[in-house]
Amino acid sequence: MDNARLKNMYQEMILEHNKSPRNFGPLDCHTHYGHGKNPLCGDDYEFFLDIKDDVIESIGFTGDGCAISKSSASMLTTMVKGKQIGESRKLSETFLDFILNEGSNESLGKLKIFEGVKQFPVRVKCATLSWRALEQALLNTKHIASTEA
Amino acid sequence: MFVKEKSVTTLNKKMDFPVLNTTMRGNRLVYLDNAATTQKPTSVLEAMNHFLTKENGTVNRGVYYLSQEATKKCDDSRKSLKTFLNAKSEKEIIFVKGTTEAINLVAYSYGELMKPGDEILITELEHHANIVPWQQLCLRRGCILKVAPITDDGHLDINAYKKLLSEKTKLVSFCHISNSIGTINPARELVKLAKEVGAKVLIDGAQAVSHLKVDVQDLDCDFYAFSGHKCFGPTGVGVLYGREDLLEKMPPFMTGGDMIETVSFQSSSFAELPRKFEAGTPAIVEIIGLGEAVKYMNTLDYKEIQNYEQKLLEAAQEKLNELDITLIGPTHTKAAIVSFVMNAVHAHDVGTVLDMEGVAVRVGHHCTQPLMKRYNVSSTIRASFCFYNDMEDVDALINGLKKVKEFLG
Structure with missing residues (x-):
């Protein structure tokens, strides 16, 4: 049963994104920046966004952390690239509501795969960290998103 | 007459600590986070x-x-x-x-x-x-x-x-x-x-x-x-x-x-x-x-405890070295604390898989961020032993780490 729970969290797609994160590396030039940190475990990611006419034209990230946090960051970048700011915010809200509460997973597409993380309460923060940082980036504040805010 | 050398595999102290005789996620509890907190004997x-x-x-x-x-x-x-x-x-x-x-x-x-x-x-x-x-x-x-x-x-x-x-x-x-x-x-x-x-x-x-x-x-x-x-x-x-x-x-x-x-x-x-x-x-x-x-x-004989804990440490380090891991820190003149990173698997993921096996270790920076920086790691897996641990606990750690490889390696 515990093996099943582990497999449910560490889905193939999550492990694959962890090994080969997409959009990894900073951008040459960016208009928006977000930083997410978990001071308790040391997960630390930076996001660089190039936003033109309200659209995230390009996004890159750097940093290090566990498989859940890194795959979440990687999948985030693939999900919001090309989206409008408003759409990205909505996606972030829906994802956080799904992970933290009992929110619906419709409209989340492949992000549904993080369902298994909900069975590991201490790991939920790993999945949400990047999305918090994205929210900060879209506000374009200098604030660091922390899991312990 | 041939007398078999008495091998010290346990000090039999587990009975003094009720929590060590409980089960954890269907397994025997293997408590290896003694540097964070130790368990309490019945008398306390x-x-x-x-x-x-x-x-x-x-x-x-x-x-x-x-x-x-x-x-x-x-x-x-x-x-x-x-x-x-x-x-x-x-x-x-x-x-x-x-x-x-x-x-x-x-x-x-x-x-x-x-x-x-x-x-x-x-x-x-x-x-x-x-x-x-x-x-x-x-x-x-x-x-x-x-x-x-x-x-x-x-x-x-x-x-x-x-x-x-x-x-x-x-x-x-x-x-x-x-x-x-x-x-x-x-x-x-x-x-x-x-x-x-x-x-x-x-x-x-x-x-x-x-x-x-x-x-x-x-x-x-x-x-x-x-x-x-x-x-x-x-x-x-x-x-x-x-x-x-x-x-x-x-x-x-x-x-x-x-x-x-x-x-x-x-x-x-x-x-x-x-x-x-x-x-x-x-x-x-x-x-x-x-x-x-x-x-x-x-009531403890500290010399005996030290010898015993060193045996656990030596066994743990020897077996860990056979796995795909890197030990951080000293290999001698040390307490029975092993800190290591698993190549290509983040410490946090290791901790979660071990927990599913009933093995409690600490993962993270252990409130020593400058020391982590010195070794150029963000976090390590730390197994810290006490005299109430035994060779079975060492084996449970090693088997758990093999499972980590299976899942995430």
């Missing part, structure tokens, strides 16, 4: 339960029986601790919340006696609790914090330490044993070198008390700090040992009830040691629990 649990159910009262309000008993029991705990640490006097045993409060007490109170330009020397091995209070003291008093580096093998660089000591050094503070990588510091030698330049010395003994016999007079330190919960007692209580003449010179840390002699609106005078440093109602049941933990530790 019973003493605390007995006090709260049969004898609860506060201390130093002596007219009624319950208070007299509570006062006596706390005094007895202090006596036990005085003997346990080989302090000269019970006045030198200050009850605090834990190691962190003990260090803060010294930083605030002894810190009041320090002057701008005075230097405080710590080491690269330190826990945040032995870094941040000194940084704050430097900000308040204009003192200067110096850090003695370690060598790549995780031992203090003694030559660098010697060079950093000067007549400007007023206080040296170092861990007896590193919580993060297990290094045992040559405490007596470090104290001696510090005394040669006239510095006072605090030893952070949080990790040492459960592994070594501590004798503050033999160490010749000025302060020694540790937490009750890391040596088989409850959380919420710890001890600051301080040399009486220094404690006498130091101003109170916290003020209020219990630490005064007389109070008027114009001024107040303070109680004698140790009460001068114990403001407010103390952690009575915790102090009683810690006293009981000391009784338990007095």
Whole structure:
């Protein structure tokens, strides 16, 4: 049963994104920046966004952390690239509501795969960290998103 | 007649600790986070339960029986601790919340006696609790914090330490044993070198008390700090040992009830040691629990424990080396603490898979971020052993790590 729970969290797609994160590396030039940190475990990611006419034209990230946090960051970048700011915010809200509460997973597409993380309460923060940082980036504040805010 | 050599695979202490006989996620509990907190023997649990159910009262309000008993029991705990640490006097045993409060007490109170330009020397091995209070003291008093580096093998660089000591050094503070990588510091030698330049010395003994016999007079330190919960007692209580003449010179840390002699609106005078440093109602049941933990530790043969724990450590290191891991820190002159990273798998993921196997380890930076940076890692997996662990626990760790490889490798 515990093996099943582990497999449910560490889905193939999550492990694959962890090994080969997409959009990894900073951008040459960016208009928006977000930083997410978990001071308790040391997960630390930076996001660089190039936003033109309200659209995230390009996004890159750097940093290090566990498989859940890194795959979440990687999948985030693939999900919001090309989206409008408003759409990205909505996606972030829906994802956080799904992970933290009992929110619906419709409209989340492949992000549904993080369902298994909900069975590991201490790991939920790993999945949400990047999305918090994205929210900060879209506000374009200098604030660091922390899991312990 | 052929006599089979008796192999020591266990000290059979598990029975003394009820939690170790429970199951965890369907498996036997394998508790390997003893550097974070140790488990409590039945005697400690019973003493605390007995006090709260049969004898609860506060201390130093002596007219009624319950208070007299509570006062006596706390005094007895202090006596036990005085003997346990080989302090000269019970006045030198200050009850605090834990190691962190003990260090803060010294930083605030002894810190009041320090002057701008005075230097405080710590080491690269330190826990945040032995870094941040000194940084704050430097900000308040204009003192200067110096850090003695370690060598790549995780031992203090003694030559660098010697060079950093000067007549400007007023206080040296170092861990007896590193919580993060297990290094045992040559405490007596470090104290001696510090005394040669006239510095006072605090030893952070949080990790040492459960592994070594501590004798503050033999160490010749000025302060020694540790937490009750890391040596088989409850959380919420710890001890600051301080040399009486220094404690006498130091101003109170916290003020209020219990630490005064007389109070008027114009001024107040303070109680004698140790009460001068114990403001407010103390952690009575915790102090009683810690006293009981000391009784338990007095039944232990520290030589035997050390030999036994070293065998567990050697076995763990040998088996870990067969896996795809990198050990961080020293391989000798260390307590039974192994810190390592698994190549290509993040420590946090390792911790989760091990937890599913009922194996409790600590993953993260262990409140030693500068030390992690020194080794260029953000976090490690730390298995810390106690005399109640056995070879089966070592094997459970190794098998768990093999499973990690299977899942995430």
